[in-house]
Amino acid sequence: MKVQEPEKGGACISVAGRDKGRLYLIAGTEGNVLLLCDGKYRLLQNPKRKNRAHVRLLPAFYPQLIGRAEEGKDENSNIRAALLQLAASRN
Structure with missing residues (x-):
């Protein structure tokens, strides 16, 4: 299985931390750290x-x-709005 590389504009879901389960868009990367935004x-x-x-x-x-x-x-x-639409399509 090929490991997907994070790209600016890609969607992701948090799997660890107090924000576990929250959807984000990738706004950028800094090495192994992603810069994430959810618009809210x-x-x-x-x-x-x-x-x-x-x-x-x-x-x-x-x-x-x-x-x-x-x-x-x-x-x-x-x-x-895009993340809400994505969340609705995942359920």
Whole structure:
């Protein structure tokens, strides 16, 4: 089985810590640490730093949301909506 590499805009779910079970989008990477945002508690302007081993990557991918945010647009509400839609499709 091929190990999936984390990419900016990819979706993941926390598997360890007090945020276990929460969905995030990957806003960036710093070595073995992922910068995660959910658009509600962790905004793109203040992403959560989480060890790569403490998340499970999902097949969903939203690079357009992170790209528009880098252009200066506020995409937190769109990130929140995308993650809610992903959560609904997982149940």
